[in-house]
Amino acid sequence: MAINLDRPDLFVAVIGAGAMGRGIAQVCAQAGLQTVLYDARDGAIAEALTAVGKGLDGQVAKGRLSAEDKAGVMQRLRPMTSLADAASAGLVIEAIVEDLGVKRDLFRALEKHLAADAVIATNTSSLSVTEIAAGCERPQRVGGLHFFNPPPAMKLVEVIGGLRSDPTMVDALVAFARRIGKQPIVATDTPGFVVNHAGRAYGPEALRIVAQGIASPREVDTLMKEAAGFRMGPFELLDLIGADITHAVMESIFARYYDEPMYQPSAQLSVRVAGGLLGRKTGQGFYDYTEAPKASAPTIAVAPQTKPASVWIADEDGGNDLALLLNAAGIPATVGGSPDAHAVNIVTPLGEDCTGAALRLKLDPARTVAVDMFGRFKGRHTAMKNPLTAPDALGAAVAALAATGTPVTAINDSTGFVVQRLLAMIVNVGSRIAELRVAAPADIDTAVELGLNYPRGPLALGDMLGPARVLAVLDGMQAATHDPKYRATAWLRRRAALGVSLRTPD
Numbered sequence: 189m190a191i192n193l194d195r196p197d198l199f200v201a202v203i204g205a206g207a208m209g210r211g212i213a214q215v216c217a218q219a220g221l222q223t224v225l226y227d228a229r230d231g232a233i234a235e236a237l238t239a240v241g242k243g244l245d246g247q248v249a250k251g252r253l254s255a256e257d258k259a260g261v262m263q264r265l266r267p268m269t270s271l272a273d274a275a276s277a278g279l280v281i282e283a284i285v286e287d288l289g290v291k292r293d294l295f296r297a298l299e300k301h302l303a304a305d306a307v308i309a310t311n312t313s314s315l316s317v318t319e320i321a322a323g324c325e326r327p328q329r330v331g332g333l334h335f336f337n338p339p340p341a342m343k344l345v346e347v348i349g350g351l352r353s354d355p356t357m358v359d360a361l362v363a364f365a366r367r368i369g370k371q372p373i374v375a376t377d378t379p380g381f382v383v384n385h386a387g388r389a390y391g392p393e394a395l396r397i398v399a400q401g402i403a404s405p406r407e408v409d410t411l412m413k414e415a416a417g418f419r420m421g422p423f424e425l426l427d428l429i430g431a432d433i434t435h436a437v438m439e440s441i442f443a444r445y446y447d448e449p450m451y452q453p454s455a456q457l458s459v460r461v462a463g464g465l466l467g468r469k470t471g472q473g474f475y476d477y478t479e480a481p482k483a484s485a486p487t488i489a490v491a492p493q494t495k496p497a498s499v500w501i502a503d504e505d506g507g508n509d510l511a512l513l514l515n516a517a518g519i520p521a522t523v524g525g526s527p528d529a530h531a532v533n534i535v536t537p538l539g540e541d542c543t544g545a546a547l548r549l550k551l552d553p554a555r556t557v558a559v560d561m562f563g564r565f566k567g568r569h570t571a572m573k574n575p576l577t578a579p580d581a582l583g584a585a586v587a588a589l590a591a592t593g594t595p596v597t598a599i600n601d602s603t604g605f606v607v608q609r610l611l612a613m614i615v616n617v618g619s620r621i622a623e624l625r626v627a628a629p630a631d632i633d634t635a636v637e638l639g640l641n642y643p644r645g646p647l648a649l650g651d652m653l654g655p656a657r658v659l660a661v662l663d664g665m666q667a668a669t670h671d672p673k674y675r676a677t678a679w680l681r682r683r684a685a686l687g688v689s690l691r692t693p694d
């Protein structure tokens with residue numbers, strides 16, 4: 189029996205009138221569908237309908253919606269007083285508390301009322317669709333429709349088929365998501381689906397960078413925004429979502445992938461959660477929201493220095509580009525040859541720290557500074573010292589970089605700087621999602637762009653940076669740390685070796 193959700197009179201029941209359920213119900217009603225909303229808590233439905241009405245009033249005030257259209261939405265969106273009211277629903281969307289037992293109880297109770305061909309879609313973020321369905325009399329009627337918060341504003345919906353879902357379930361839910369104006373992507377029933385899985389690179393690696401004293405949260409955020417073009421830094425994002433929520437997702441994905449090191453949660457974040465430094469909602473997180481923003485001390489105070497007469501740059505990845513940049517700013521730069529006559533030697537390593545590059549190239553560590561040329565970043569430079577870099581050499585490098593008109597952040601030694609590490613991890617986790625067949629390569633990129641608001645999806649990002657260069661960063665990080673969390677996926681390694689796009693299917 190093929191599932192049919194495209195009949196014109198499709199009637200939708202949304203169970204759970206919290207943050208997600210009310211938004212999902214609004215989206216359905218705005219798409220012209222008769223929709224009912226149910227919640228187990230007294231007063232919850234009325235609160236939700238009031239909130240939806242206020243939200244729509246805001247749209248009317250901005251001229252995005254007519255008063256008649258608002259009235260139509262509110263007329264199509266009605267309260268549901270008992271589960272029996274869902275009897276004629278063709279689709280039930282569940283958005284109740286994230287608890288397997290409670291969801292299974294609800295599904296069993298619902299099944300008593302539903303028609304044989306009615307579909308139940310769960311909005312779960314962290315449970316398995318298959319596992320929820322296993323508690324049902326007819327598991328083939330259960331699928332996943334994962335919306336993002338807030339549902340009216342977020343375009344993406346992940347569609348998930350459970351292992352026992354009807355074979356026509358995924359296509360039917362994809363068509364439904366399009367019908368209500370969303371962009372669906374199809375994901376397999378795996379921990380975190382695509383978006384919450386792909387998000388396990390940015391925050392955790394940023395937390396490790398700060399834990400290792402390489403840069404401050406503000407410096408990491410500034411670099412990711414200005415150098416790498418992200419709309420939000422990882423710490424701004426942690427504060428917005430809440431450290432408790434993010435930490436719980438980190439723990440869940442790590443546990444559900446059976447302690448995969450790539451997804452290791454942050455011990456530092458767990459202490460912050462325990463201490464109530466949750467972010468915006470508690471007024472204090474990585475930033476203080478109780479007072480006007482104030483400048484914080486840099487990790488490395490660089491003494492002001494006049495521009496050096498000339499600099500020496502290692503003849504490696506990005507060296508010539510950096511020389512062109514400095515020459516255009518009036519600073520003569522020598523690429524390769526003898527470094528001896530210069531105030532500062534600049535190295536541009538991929539997946540290597542300043543210490544390692546200085547020693548490998550037989551440079552004087554005291555006169556050596558590393559500059560991150562991974563992304564040919566236009567908005568901000570990174571100057572990285574090693575433990576022996578002399579203050580005047582660091583100052584000279586910073587002055588030379590600043591002469592290009594681009595601000596500079598000075599950081600402590602790190603295999604992969606800040607930006608290299610974060611971008612390489614994002615690409616590697618994206619490659620792992622592709623390797624595990626969680627979703628098609630193009631869908632992985634779409635999901636990350638729309639669901640996480642990154643400037644590019646992870647595979648497109650890897651293609652832009654060059655798969656072989658991303659691999660060099662990861663291999664360098666793994667060689668330096670012997671930490672398996674940095675091991676590159678076979679998906680990435682193969683495509684880097686073949687010189688093809690990371691979106692290339694097998």
Ligand SMILES: NC(=O)c1ccc[n+]([C@@H]2O[C@H](COP(=O)([O-])OP(=O)(O)OC[C@H]3O[C@@H](n4cnc5c(N)ncnc54)[C@H](O)[C@@H]3O)[C@@H](O)[C@H]2O)c1
Binds near residue numbers: 334
């Ligand atoms: N908040 C998010 O960012 C987000 C994003 C995507 C998916 N989700 C998922 O959506 C679901 C709901 O999340 P939320 O943030 O809206 O939660 P919420 O706490 O805001 O709302 C849950 C609602 O469900 C009601 N409820 C609890 N048990 C019920 C039952 N047995 N029957 C009927 N109603 C019941 C509660 O009274 C509450 O109003 C969860 O599965 C969550 O994982 C949340």
